[in-house]
Amino acid sequence: MNTRFYNARILTMQEPVSVLEHQELWVEGERILYIGPERSEETMEKLLIEKGKEDLKWDKQIDCGGNLLMPGFKDAHTHSAMVLFRSCADDEPLAGWLEKNIFPVEAKMTGEDCYELTRLSVLEYLTSGVTAVFDMYLTPETIQTAFTDCGMRNVQVSGINNFGPAIEVMEERYHKLNGVNSLSSYMLGAHAEYTCSFELIEQIGDMVRRLKAPFFTHNSETKAEVDGCIARYGKTPTQLWASVGAYDFGGGGYHMCYMSEEDFAICKEKKLTVVTNPASNLKLASGIAPINRFLKEGIPVAIGTDGAGSNNCLDMFREMFLVTGLAKVTEKDASVVDGVDVLKMATVNGALAMGLTDSDVLAEGKYADLIMIDLQQPNMQPIHNIPKNIVYSGSKQNVAMTMIAGKILYDHGRFNIGADPDELYAKADTIARRLFL
Numbered sequence: 001m002n003t004r005f006y007n008a009r010i011l012t013m014q015e016p017v018s019v020l021e022h023q024e025l026w027v028e029g030e031r032i033l034y035i036g037p038e039r040s041e042e043t044m045e046k047l048l049i050e051k052g053k054e055d056l057k058w059d060k061q062i063d064c065g066g067n068l069l070m071p072g073f074k075d076a077h078t079h080s081a082m083v084l085f086r087s088c089a090d091d092e093p094l095a096g097w098l099e100k101n102i103f104p105v106e107a108k109m110t111g112e113d114c115y116e117l118t119r120l121s122v123l124e125y126l127t128s129g130v131t132a133v134f135d136m137y138l139t140p141e142t143i144q145t146a147f148t149d150c151g152m153r154n155v156q157v158s159g160i161n162n163f164g165p166a167i168e169v170m171e172e173r174y175h176k177l178n179g180v181n182s183l184s185s186y187m188l189g190a191h192a193e194y195t196c197s198f199e200l201i202e203q204i205g206d207m208v209r210r211l212k213a214p215f216f217t218h219n220s221e222t223k224a225e226v227d228g229c230i231a232r233y234g235k236t237p238t239q240l241w242a243s244v245g246a247y248d249f250g251g252g253g254y255h256m257c258y259m260s261e262e263d264f265a266i267c268k269e270k271k272l273t274v275v276t277n278p279a280s281n282l283k284l285a286s287g288i289a290p291i292n293r294f295l296k297e298g299i300p301v302a303i304g305t306d307g308a309g310s311n312n313c314l315d316m317f318r319e320m321f322l323v324t325g326l327a328k329v330t331e332k333d334a335s336v337v338d339g340v341d342v343l344k345m346a347t348v349n350g351a352l353a354m355g356l357t358d359s360d361v362l363a364e365g366k367y368a369d370l371i372m373i374d375l376q377q378p379n380m381q382p383i384h385n386i387p388k389n390i391v392y393s394g395s396k397q398n399v400a401m402t403m404i405a406g407k408i409l410y411d412h413g414r415f416n417i418g419a420d421p422d423e424l425y426a427k428a429d430t431i432a433r434r435l436f437l
Contacts, residue, residue, distance in 0.1 A: 001059050001406055003027040003368075006038055008064035009375070011387060012362040013071050013347050017340050019386045025069055027368040028056060030182065030405040035362060060408075068373040068386060071362055072131025072402060073316040074350025077254045077275040077304025079137045081109070081117035083124070084432060085309030094222055094284045094310075102309060105435050111142035113435070116427045118146035123421055124314040125152065126410035129399040131369040134275070134304065134354050136189060136216075144177055144184050150417040151409050153369060155354040157187045157216050160204070161195035167203045174211065183405060185355065187251070192218040193229050193237040205244030214355070215246045216275075219253030222286045226258045238263040247272060252353055254304065256294075257287030267299045273353040274299055276345075278322035279313075280306035291327045292336045302349040303342075317398075320346050320391045339388035372401040 003026070010023040012035065026034040033056075039047065048054050082102075089101035114137060125133060132153040137143055140156040147154035156177055158170045165173075170188065177186035188211065190196055190204055208215045219237045220226050229237045239262060241247055247266065252273035259267075267274065276289045294301050303323060305314045320342050327337035351360035359369045375383060379393045390398075402410040409416050 001027070001029070002056055003403075003406065003408075004058045004061045005064055005069060005372075006061065007066060009066060009068045009386070010035060010362065011068055011070040013344065014361045014363065017344070017387060019068070023069075025362070025370075027403075027406045028053065030367055032362060032364050032366050032368050035364060064372060065376070067375050067400060069362065069370055070373060070390075071347045071351075071360065072369045072371045072404070073129050073346045074132045074134070074302065074354060074356070074359075075125065075130045075305050075314065075316060076134045076273075076302035076350040076353045077277055077306060078121075078133055078135055078314065079307030079309070080121035080125075080133060080135050080314075081114040081137050081143065082307030082309040083121045083314075083428065084109075084113075084117050084435065085307070086312045088432075088436070089309050090283075090312070092284075094286055095224070097284060097310065106138060108435050109138060111139040113431050114139045115142040115146045116424070116431060118143050119150055119417070119419055120424045120428045121308070121314060122147065122150040122152050122417055123415060123424065124308075126402045126415065126417075127399060128314055128316050128396050129371040129373075129402055130314070130316060131371065131402060131404045132351070132354060132356055132359060134216075134350070136191075140173060140177060140186065144180065144186075148181055148183055150419070151183070151404055151407050152417075153183050153356070153359065153367075153404055155185050155187060155356070157189035159189060159191045160200070161191040162197055162200065163195070167200065167207065171207060171211070174213070187216060187355070188213050189216040189251075190246075192221075192225070193240055194225055198233070201240065201246075202244050205241075205246045209245045209248055212249050214249055214251035215241070216251045216353075217241065217246075217253060219256055220258045220263070221255035221281070223258050236260055236263055238266050242266045242270065252302075254306075255281060255286065255289065257281060257289045259290060259293075264293065264297055264299070267294075268297055272299065273302055273349065275302045275304045275353060276323060277304045277306040277319070278326055279315075279319055280310040282322070282326075283312070284310055288326050288330055290330075291323060292331050292333075295337065295341065300349045300352060301345050302353040303346045304350075315396060316346055317390075317395050320394075324391065339391040342391050343387050368403055368406040370403050371399055374398050374400040 136159040247270040
């Protein structure tokens, strides 16, 4: 599919971050062919000849009407199939939420359940302008297939713990699920320190060093988690994972709400990425991540929604506002955690965490993973500062279109993922009625 967007504003997210006016963006197949000033028919043909694309024909030419094209958001931590638990496991702290409401039902879930529920989650990601998902859940094989069938870019990460899978299965998945297609990849990870024995933690560290691969895990989400780890090992979770070599090749942690001075130093030394999940942390009363301190230390921060069971929605606009709003009130300083920095977290830094170096910004040769923001909405008018307006007043209603790898998957309320939404709703309802018996 070859698509020409014209009459557009473009926010590439390259430095310096600014909105380009009266622009065109051309997509050839999966990748961006051109970004630049609007072209006449004559100058367009001349440029195509210069690029050796004189035979290229447009399948679609889209008048953006002055609306904004920008990189899609990267949901850098989620459990997609946990849409199953939306609004049925609420108002519990993390420990009780997991042990009473989540783990017993998850024990009955099948790979097919995860497949269908993941497809449901894709609908919500697309309406939120999400073009890539960093997913940790039970059956990465079927989840990867679900994303691929829908056309959604995804990175699977292992959630190994004492309940499974075996360490050998995690390594097998690392080799099996990487390189399957251009949309999918797989990273090493663990659920959390408190669900892993020390023997397993050491085995994970050995595997990381042997494969020379990044590692991600839930880390320092609650004070009880940190206190428990210190009681068990005399180390915080960050220090424990570092001590076995799990962070020797980078990676990062999800949540990171309770950090010691040594923890900050480890994050800097190991070049870790922090993935903050403010809505989930607030709903579970887990804590507030020290975002301003991370930024001061030069530690990159990305943003995730976490799963719909603890959030309860997959909405990156809400997450962006909470990241900056919570930092401002925590620091008692309205100037900290600038809106533009937050937009970088939701796009560029998320891609960094996920290893998606060809999907971080809009540039020629990069994947055409982009969204159109409708500026002709009351919450976007008058137009003063578009990047900050997206963070401070933007919402899902402004996502007019979502394109991944050059394919438009969502367009003004219509989905193009190879499945009918009503069919997905019905399948999710059937699964829920069976599992919650």
